[in-house]
Amino acid sequence: MSLPAAQELADFEAQCDAWFREHTVADPGFMLPLTFMEVSTDQQFDFLQKWQNQVYEAGYIGMSWPAEYGGRGMHPEFQRIATRIMKKYDSPIMLNAIGNGWAGPLILDIGSEEQKKRYIKPMLAAEEIWCQGFSEPENGSDLGNAQTRAVRDGDEYVVNGSKIWTSLGDRAHMMILLARTNPDAPNKYAGLSFFLSPMRIPGIETRRIKKLTGEYGFVQTFFDNARIPASDIMGEEGQGWLVAMKTLEYERGAKANLAGGSFAKEMDVMEILDLARSAQRGGKPLLDDPVMRDKLVEFLIDAQALNLNNARRRMAPLNQDRPMGLSLMNKLARTELVRELTQFALQFQGTKAGYYVGDENAVDGGFWHRSYLNSFSATIGGGTSEIQRNIIGEHVLGLPKTK
Numbered sequence: 001m002s003l004p005a006a007q008e009l010a011d012f013e014a015q016c017d018a019w020f021r022e023h024t025v026a027d028p029g030f031m032l033p034l035t036f037m038e039v040s041t042d043q044q045f046d047f048l049q050k051w052q053n054q055v056y057e058a059g060y061i062g063m064s065w066p067a068e069y070g071g072r073g074m075h076p077e078f079q080r081i082a083t084r085i086m087k088k089y090d091s092p093i094m095l096n097a098i099g100n101g102w103a104g105p106l107i108l109d110i111g112s113e114e115q116k117k118r119y120i121k122p123m124l125a126a127e128e129i130w131c132q133g134f135s136e137p138e139n140g141s142d143l144g145n146a147q148t149r150a151v152r153d154g155d156e157y158v159v160n161g162s163k164i165w166t167s168l169g170d171r172a173h174m175m176i177l178l179a180r181t182n183p184d185a186p187n188k189y190a191g192l193s194f195f196l197s198p199m200r201i202p203g204i205e206t207r208r209i210k211k212l213t214g215e216y217g218f219v220q221t222f223f224d225n226a227r228i229p230a231s232d233i234m235g236e237e238g239q240g241w242l243v244a245m246k247t248l249e250y251e252r253g254a255k256a257n258l259a260g261g262s263f264a265k266e267m268d269v270m271e272i273l274d275l276a277r278s279a280q281r282g283g284k285p286l287l288d289d290p291v292m293r294d295k296l297v298e299f300l301i302d303a304q305a306l307n308l309n310n311a312r313r314r315m316a317p318l319n320q321d322r323p324m325g326l327s328l329m330n331k332l333a334r335t336e337l338v339r340e341l342t343q344f345a346l347q348f349q350g351t352k353a354g355y356y357v358g359d360e361n362a363v364d365g366g367f368w369h370r371s372y373l374n375s376f377s378a379t380i381g382g383g384t385s386e387i388q389r390n391i392i393g394e395h396v397l398g399l400p401k402t403k
Contacts, residue, residue, distance in 0.1 A: 002075075020086060031357065034093075079259075091262075103119075104124070129168055130176065164220045167218060167381075185238065204222070204226045248383065275364075306333055335379045336379060336385055
């Protein structure tokens with residue numbers, strides 16, 4: 001598909017800008033989550049579900065996905081423009097992150113025709129919310145050792161076991177599930193299978209997990225003889241590890257076919273610069289301190305480098321030497337930068353850094369404190385920062401595999 005004419009893109013951008021300027025709700029009257037991993041209340045969930053549906057009906061997400069499955073069939077550049085405009089107006093996040101970001105691209109990539117027609121449109125419209133069932137209480141980063149069992153029984157699989165850190169699991173309609181179908185396979189990876197599992201069926205129970213922030217974005221999911229249709233398997237039985245690794249390529253940014261919008265509030269270095277301008281240390285402006293100025297400049301450089309890398313990774317000729325290298329690196333660099341930025345913002349707030357959301361003494365309503373505590377989730381999801389460093393070392397730099 002060739003790039004649309006400049007005037008066509010400009011006209012679309014103006015139309016898109018006008019829509020989000022009119023429809024974005026800056027303050028709904030209650031605290032919105034920073035990411036999809038912090039959706040805690042029915043009020044937050046209902047608001048974000050309606051918002052995603054509204055954006056979809058207006059035609060601003062799923063723009064590059066095939067029209068026959070519920071997308072718009074347009075050039076990806078239109079979606080990039082729409083997503084950029086959403087960020088410009090600080091629009092609310094897209095709720096269905098697991099669906100739009102990982103399950104949807106996976107289904108479009110390797111799913112059957114029936115699965116594409118069944119799942120893509122309700123996913124984009126936020127009519128069906130998705131969650132992820134990979135990590136287990138005893139097996140987090142070591143996904144290959146997953147012990148949740150799925151035993152074939154006629155036209156169904158009977159599932160028993162437990163998954164943990166399941167974002168939106170208590171509200172989801174569907175789960176991408178990694179389960180062991182053959183405990184006697186020659187190696188632990190060969191015994192796994194991948195399912196598109198319904199969540200609202202007998203035998204599935206969820207229990208909410210309270211975080212340090214007081215929010216309940218995660219749950220533990222229990223399977224007790226839950227029966228799921230055999231037709232819900234992705235690929236063949238025993239191919240689950242390969243399918244899971246393909247899914248993680250989307251989660252880690254190695255492949256990009258996202259439906260559009262943001263799943264987390266963007267952290268802007270300039271916001272921290274504005275905060276620093278008003279801060280005092282020892283009775284003097286914080287920016288009079290050359291050490292603090294130097295640190296801020298480092299953050300500005302890192303943020304700009306990430307922006308340039310994101311632009312570069314869309315240019316195939318510039319990625320021939322190390323395919324997927326920039327994409328894999330960006331997940332690590334972006335999540336660690338957000339954690340460091342929010343920590344830095346707390347450092348120059350003095351004693352006020354200890355105040356949290358709801359306290360009148362908290363800086364910016366406790367936003368920075370809350371952002372710092374929540375930043376760790378992103379450094380863990382999709383593979384911890386340590387795992388990411390191993391992947392980059394082995395698959396990008398060609399270093400020996402860790403033992």
